[in-house]
Amino acid sequence: MKIISAVMKKGGAGKTSTIVPLASLAAQAGARVALIDMDSTPSAQQWVQAAGLASDTLACDRVSAEELPQLLSEIRESGAIDYVMIDTPPGDRHVIVQAMSESDLVLMPVHIGSGDLPQLVETYHLMRLPLKANPNLKHLIVVNHAGTMPAVTRDTMDGIREGIPEARIAQTTIPYSRQYALAKGMVPNAAKWWHFSKLWGEVQEALA
Numbered sequence: 382m383k384i385i386s387a388v389m390k391k392g393g394a395g396k397t398s399t400i401v402p403l404a405s406l407a408a409q410a411g412a413r414v415a416l417i418d419m420d421s422t423p424s425a426q427q428w429v430q431a432a433g434l435a436s437d438t439l440a441c442d443r444v445s446a447e448e449l450p451q452l453l454s455e456i457r458e459s460g461a462i463d464y465v466m467i468d469t470p471p472g473d474r475h476v477i478v479q480a481m482s483e484s485d486l487v488l489m490p491v492h493i494g495s496g497d498l499p500q501l502v503e504t505y506h507l508m509r510l511p512l513k514a515n516p517n518l519k520h521l522i523v524v525n526h527a528g529t530m531p532a533v534t535r536d537t538m539d540g541i542r543e544g545i546p547e548a549r550i551a552q553t554t555i556p557y558s559r560q561y562a563l564a565k566g567m568v569p570n571a572a573k574w575w576h577f578s579k580l581w582g583e584v585q586e587a588l589a
């Protein structure tokens with residue numbers, strides 16, 4: 382069982398917009414997925430309910446920081462889940478560090494442009510203690526709102542590498558698009574939402 386969390390201190394970065402499609406596409410492909418919403422504004426859970434994403438292979442629960450370790454050990458013991466995907470709230474260092482500590486891979490979405498870079502660097506450094514406890518902890522920074530401005534996207538990647546020399550940046554960038562702007566409440570489609578299919582491939586590669 383692998384645990385993947387979407388984490389970024391800043392709200393509106395694309396945590397929910399990234400983790401829900403990955404969870405849904407993985408489940409559609411036959412993986413057994415438990416999606417855990419740790420945000421007190423449970424937009425991942427609302428999306429799952431609105432789009433009817435729950436299935437034989439996808440369950441979604443809203444879970445507090447206190448409940449997380451117990452739930453994860455129950456899931457692990459059950460042997461019935463391949464991937465746990467955790468959506469986290471913005472701002473809450475405690476929850477962010479806890480989710481990171483339980484994870485095998487941390488996804489960090491960030492918008493193109495320089496504005497969100499300091500928050501990304503701060504978020505990245507919250508991984509220090511979880512990394513000490515689990516040196517095998519992987520991460521992938523996902524550049525979101527990319528595409529329309531290739532030069533700004535490139536500058537953003539350079540800025541990330543400068544701010545975090547050891548950063549692992551996903552090759553797949555997520556474009557700003559109408560489809561993804563209207564995504565919440567929709568059923569992710571592997572062909573049409575191919576950026577997330579591709580990103581899921583990268584996540585699996587990073588975990589291998």
Ligand SMILES: Nc1ncnc2c1ncn2[C@@H]1O[C@H](COP(=O)(O)OP(=O)(O)O)[C@@H](O)[C@H]1O
Binds near residue numbers: 392393398
């Ligand atoms: N690639 C994208 N293109 C267009 N809109 C996007 C994209 N990614 C996210 N959004 C929109 O941006 C807003 C914030 O995204 P969200 O995933 O909720 O961020 P977070 O979970 O980090 O707070 C949402 O309204 C979402 O629909």
Ligand SMILES: [Mg+2]
Binds near residue numbers: 396398420424
């Ligand atoms: Mg969110």
